Amino acid sequence: MNDTISLLMNHRSIRKYSNQPVSEEQLRAVVAAGQMASTSSNVQAYSIIAVTSQEKKQRLAELAGNQAYIVECPVFLVWCADLFRLKKSTDALSADQETYEDSTENFIVATVDAALAAQNAAIAAESLGLGIVYIGGVRNAIAEFSEVLELPELVYPVFGMCLGYPDQKPGLRPRLPMEAVLHRDRYEREAVEEVKNYDRISSEYLSKRTQGKNNTPWSELMAKRLAEPVRLHMKDFLEGKGFMRR
Amino acid sequence: MNDTISLLMNHRSIRKYSNQPVSEEQLRAVVAAGQMASTSSNVQAYSIIAVTSQEKKQRLAELAGNQAYIVECPVFLVWCADLFRLKKSTDALSADQETYEDSTENFIVATVDAALAAQNAAIAAESLGLGIVYIGGVRNAIAEFSEVLELPELVYPVFGMCLGYPDQKPGLRPRLPMEAVLHRDRYEREAVEEVKNYDRISSEYLSKRTQGKNNTPWSELMAKRLAEPVRLHMKDFLEGKGFMRR
Structure with a gap:
């Protein structure tokens, strides 16, 4: 690097x-x-x-x-x-x-x-x-x-x-797994599994950053956001x- | 730098x-x-x-x-x-x-x-x-x-x-003079003078790049583009x- x-x-x-x-x-x-x-x-x-x-x-x-x-x-x-x-x-x-x-x-x-x-x-x-x-x-x-x-x-x-x-x-701040955003030759997947993994990772990150006060997974935060x-x-x-x- | x-x-x-x-x-x-x-x-x-x-x-x-x-x-x-x-x-x-x-x-x-x-x-x-x-x-x-x-x-x-x-x-490729794109505290100017200067600079650049075949100034190229x-x-x-x- x-x-x-x-x-x-x-x-x-x-x-x-x-x-x-x-x-x-x-x-x-x-x-x-x-x-x-x-x-x-x-x-x-x-x-x-x-x-x-x-x-x-x-x-x-x-x-x-x-x-x-x-x-x-x-x-x-x-x-x-x-x-x-x-x-x-x-x-x-x-x-x-x-x-x-x-x-x-x-x-x-x-x-x-x-x-x-x-x-x-x-x-x-x-x-x-x-x-x-x-x-x-x-x-x-x-x-x-x-x-x-x-x-x-x-x-x-x-x-x-x-x-x-x-x-x-x-x-x-951790990002989505690369496989969720990078496709090869065509739009390959909905990235359901990748998002599940990221929910775990992002929840841990948020919990650490807020001293345990908030551990909402990414997809829940996003659902709230899309509904606004x-x-x-x-x-x-x-x-x-x-x-x-x- | x-x-x-x-x-x-x-x-x-x-x-x-x-x-x-x-x-x-x-x-x-x-x-x-x-x-x-x-x-x-x-x-x-x-x-x-x-x-x-x-x-x-x-x-x-x-x-x-x-x-x-x-x-x-x-x-x-x-x-x-x-x-x-x-x-x-x-x-x-x-x-x-x-x-x-x-x-x-x-x-x-x-x-x-x-x-x-x-x-x-x-x-x-x-x-x-x-x-x-x-x-x-x-x-x-x-x-x-x-x-x-x-x-x-x-x-x-x-x-x-x-x-x-x-x-x-x-x-x-030369860019617009900074004063054409950077304003202070409010949108200050239409940048007429700056664009005139840039027309000269970009025309010279284009002429050099095309061995003299083309020296159309930027604003002419842009007028053509906006009309398409x-x-x-x-x-x-x-x-x-x-x-x-x-």
Whole structure:
């Protein structure tokens, strides 16, 4: 195993940050690494809002689920799928021509572009000794969240990412057995046995992490999650922003 | 700059592979690194189909745009957003209960999960001296493509990824100036000036890469792309597979 793979295998999400600042140089190195990720046909259909204003982080944290670490981390990055820049850059060249920025295909392209760039940035950050955690809560009150950041049409926050020096070292969270996610030549199995094994492993892990207070197996946690009517505003919100209208 | 950041900054997509095989050990290291990427609430809502059968690669290549490198690369990975495993794992626990695997929110979660895992895998592969290229063409004839891989409902191929030893060393493709994608505390600008600069840079790069045959600036390429009615079947296909019905 080389150093890079060792780094990847040791990822843990960080939810407690020291007050050591992140330098401008570090931030630029992290973003530059993000920019070098693959992008569909070079569209680069994403933008990043680096939030460092305490007041703004406080407001965004309230909208995203009130996690303290959004306020505590020195830099809160908001990763946005962005077809607005593309549209604006090409408007003058597309006069009187139909364009398809509103297709579900382009919505996927922009969302994936944002995710690939973000994951590169996450790894660059961890290689510098920084920690990160992804924040899906940016989609909780996504309309207000977007307003605070003044996001135009054809831009939506896919997720946030806290960035800072770790002030904790959580255990490594075990993943599904590889055979549950890796198939050969065709979709081979429902992975019933693999999930059963994982239920045992994940229950032990959770029990250890909570000093015995919680040992709910993975599939029970997931059943609860799938039964929650979470963020059902997304479809209307995205269509309202000009995404995936067809 | 450390070795990991140096690796990230030197990414180029590889479209020509030697016939040196990828070992099972390497494949497992790449997938294991993918599995350690962040995942929304630990749902791990993705699956990977590793295609090594020549016949199947040939068939998939025909459906994905006929790129020779899909057939030539020793392993073709198809990264799928997968809510099927989640649904099946929790069905028995959710009897008589409404569930929301069909929400746009869960569609985003699964798509992002697949992308984060894939990008980790890409970096692990490159750290081992392998090369990769993402293949959006898996969405060209997505219904037939899914049939060949026997993908069930609530699973869709987000992109493919060729994996193998590089037999070329393309130049580094310049990205948009950082100021075009990085904003501070709010969405600050339309990036008109930055795009103008990039048009010059990308035109020079393309001219060099094509020995002067093509120097179309980025915004012109993008205008052409946005005007193409590409993959307009995606919305219907995804809804048919049980995704983003609400």
